[in-house]
Amino acid sequence: MMSRIARFLPWLVFFFVAAAASAQKDKAPEIRYVAPDKFERATTKDDKGLLQWAEWKADKCQSCTGTGKTRCSTCWRFTEDAKHCVECKRNKDREAACRACAGLGHWPDPLEKVHCPQCFAAGFVLCLLCGGSGQIKTDGGGDRFGACSMCRGEGGFKCGTCNGARLVEVAALKPSLKEANAAALQKAIAQAEQTMAALDAVKPTGKATRKEVKDLVKAYGLGQATFPPLKRTSKGLEDVIGKVYGGNQFQGFEEREANTLNAFKQHTDYFLKHQKRMLELAHKRAEANEKVLAEQKANKGK
């Protein structure tokens, strides 16, 4: 009974990604992500008195009710005649893979998979110049549109961290996050904390972007040995910001640069909080098991 409640618990503590407040009648689809520090993972005691991970029983995703699809999070703000959308390609129902469950219909085992620290399970990085439509107003004036120069009409960029897979691997511990010993887990927790603090210390303003990118890359560097996806995200940040610089002749570039850096920060923060939580659960289990084994050894020696 208790484990049943525990399994549902994360779903009660949703948080919502702030969607841009819109005066339009159409609203952003509601995507419910599990708060990263609320993930639960049950254990059972085996006949040797050791804690083993219980099988992961995935509940239906609440955002898509298990279908793996939701209304597109990108083009709901476009006009009806928009032809292109980076996310749903303007398919008939304007449906896209559910970002809460990465299109699976259920939440994956948090000991094995986690939301991508770059794209946050969108599978792509949105072009902030055109907002995903691939079209911008041309210099000629009036209402004429042409292909967006930043994304070359794509509306976004493929995510280099997950390569479009939306989810990434968890901390690289030996033999695995699940089975690592308490000391290794403790070290990884400290690294997650250190990286989070360094990322948090960077406050992007759009006025000193090159310096801010450097600081973020440095912060990523602190965690990338334990969390390999951070290495790819750091590279992705440099790639994406390079493209954003290409839009400097357009109005609002400072805001665009700050928004880009803040999106990286937010998505990586979720990733690290999630990892810290799972490492803590694994540490609790490893520590308990190591204690039992030490006691058994001591008793044998008597």
Ligand SMILES: [Zn+2]
């Ligand atoms: Zn879903």
Ligand SMILES: [Zn+2]
């Ligand atoms: Zn769309």
Ligand SMILES: [Zn+2]
């Ligand atoms: Zn674009």
Ligand SMILES: [Zn+2]
């Ligand atoms: Zn990604």
